Amino acid sequence: MGEQPVRVLACGDVEGRLNSLFSRVQAIQKKTGQFDLLLCVGEFFGATAEAEAEWQQYKTGAKKAPIHTYILGATSQETAKRFPNSDGCELAENITYLGRRGVFTGVSGLQIAYVSGQEAQQEPAPAHCFTSKDLTSLVAPLTSSSKFRGVDILLTSQWPRGVWQYGNNPEVNTKSCGSASIASLAVKLKPRYHFAALEGAHYERLPYRNHVILQENAQHVSRFIALATVNNPAKKKYLYAFNIIPMKTMDPAELVKQPRDVTENPYRRLTKDKTEAQPTAFTEPEEPVNQFFFDLSQQQGGGHRGRKRQSDGDRRGRDQQRDGDQRQHKQPRHHPQPPGPCWFCLASPQVEKQLVLSIGTHCYLALAKGGLTSRHVLILPIGHYQSVVELGSEVVEEMEKYKSALKAFYKSKGERCVLFERNYRSQHLQLQVVPVPLDRCTTEDVKEAFMVQAQEQQMELMEIPQHTDLKQIAPPGTPYFYVELDTGEKLFYRIQKHFPLQFGREVLASEAVLNIPTRADWKECKQTREEEEETCKELRAGFQPYDFAFDE
Numbered sequence: 001m002g003e004q005p006v007r008v009l010a011c012g013d014v015e016g017r018l019n020s021l022f023s024r025v026q027a028i029q030k031k032t033g034q035f036d037l038l039l040c041v042g043e044f045f046g047a048t049a050e051a052e053a054e055w056q057q058y059k060t061g062a063k064k065a066p067i068h069t070y071i072l073g074a075t076s077q078e079t080a081k082r083f084p085n086s087d088g089c090e091l092a093e094n095i096t097y098l099g100r101r102g103v104f105t106g107v108s109g110l111q112i113a114y115v116s117g118q119e120a121q122q123e124p125a126p127a128h129c130f131t132s133k134d135l136t137s138l139v140a141p142l143t144s145s146s147k148f149r150g151v152d153i154l155l156t157s158q159w160p161r162g163v164w165q166y167g168n169n170p171e172v173n174t175k176s177c178g179s180a181s182i183a184s185l186a187v188k189l190k191p192r193y194h195f196a197a198l199e200g201a202h203y204e205r206l207p208y209r210n211h212v213i214l215q216e217n218a219q220h221v222s223r224f225i226a227l228a229t230v231n232n233p234a235k236k237k238y239l240y241a242f243n244i245i246p247m248k249t250m251d252p253a254e255l256v257k258q259p260r261d262v263t264e265n266p267y268r269r270l271t272k273d274k275t276e277a278q279p280t281a282f283t284e285p286e287e288p289v290n291q292f293f294f295d296l297s298q299q300q301g302g303g304h305r306g307r308k309r310q311s312d313g314d315r316r317g318r319d320q321q322r323d324g325d326q327r328q329h330k331q332p333r334h335h336p337q338p339p340g341p342c343w344f345c346l347a348s349p350q351v352e353k354q355l356v357l358s359i360g361t362h363c364y365l366a367l368a369k370g371g372l373t374s375r376h377v378l379i380l381p382i383g384h385y386q387s388v389v390e391l392g393s394e395v396v397e398e399m400e401k402y403k404s405a406l407k408a409f410y411k412s413k414g415e416r417c418v419l420f421e422r423n424y425r426s427q428h429l430q431l432q433v434v435p436v437p438l439d440r441c442t443t444e445d446v447k448e449a450f451m452v453q454a455q456e457q458q459m460e461l462m463e464i465p466q467h468t469d470l471k472q473i474a475p476p477g478t479p480y481f482y483v484e485l486d487t488g489e490k491l492f493y494r495i496q497k498h499f500p501l502q503f504g505r506e507v508l509a510s511e512a513v514l515n516i517p518t519r520a521d522w523k524e525c526k527q528t529r530e531e532e533e534e535t536c537k538e539l540r541a542g543f544q545p546y547d548f549a550f551d552e
Contacts, residue, residue, distance in 0.1 A: 016046020
């Protein structure tokens, strides 16, 4: 995996000044090029009539944010009504509310942990506050893994208490500023960057260590940055731009390099002083982390119905079932479970074993039922995931391996491959891979066929940059249709209301591409079980030399 830096903008309290913020972002992007995402901490909405009028323009789509913007929830009673769903949701195009607390991971592997609101002073906690339970359920699933080294970014609205110890002094009242629970959270999550707001101040603390010198192995340093309010009259800094290579893809020696101005950890004192730090914040029983995730299977798109997703720590996957001839020595893995019967979970009794071609560690390959051609296959995750944007980096990596293997296999047959995914009224992610003979048409022809047929249906297929992750465009829960051509070019359509379920097949079956219009509907192409077994056996034998998952 190449070390691709992610370009990030972080912003302090917006307080409803969306036009000011976004015109500033556009000016920066004009000068220095496109950023991947904008992270807003502190109070995003404003309470004035002017702020309300500005927000309506974005909400109705009259204006659109020029960058994927992720925001934290309310920090006051007045703005709490703006956030209908505590598990996060999309509030307007390109503006996504992350949720009360959780972890957001880009396909790039960048891991962003977040906690909305202020620390609760009473029970039951008001909507704009977080509790020790929120912190427990954020931390427990992360730190329970022995591989956990820290997160790339931590977003909190409140400052951590005592962050200024051993460092440079901020322009705030240090007697009353910040939360001890947030300090304790920073100790446990070891963020490389920690952003906060609410104090109207700009403060970049010197980087601090996450290890005790001479007692522990070197770890990466943390940088705490507090940002001021958008358009503040004192012109204090409210926008911070940086490049970051996700920890997962970084060379470990690079990651732990210590800058010359590094200081002692400011929270060491706090954790010794039990009265101020609250260790109990993380010792309560774990509860699942609720990421925002929508169940689109029961509806036509449009309105989102929230469904809770369990945390990895809470998943009790079933053992994988293997085809007898493959990889019996592999350890069974635990995977997320479907809410009901699923035709595509490998461990499920509904899966049609006769269609399985190859089984990897995280993904498997199956013959498409009623395929367009005899070599039309599906790449599927072994565990239950609804779309590509939900996958962890190791699953994505193995999918890429299968894509490369299939490309090479098809090339040997004089074919190019076209991939597509429809994340709409589908329960389990299926990546459709269809070979197209090289002498039938060029990649350009295939691309044009998709573009033209989409236009006819009043759908706008966008071309997205090759190295852009779908996660940056479609937060989990967004219904979409996506095509990847053999050149690496990608087309993307964000599904609005209705979507023709067979669209991908229809385009490929059309005269312009495969010219087999009668095969557009898979139900018309069904084979008997015996025929499926025969087709699969032939295909497995042909694919075997390219199959990285096959052991002799």
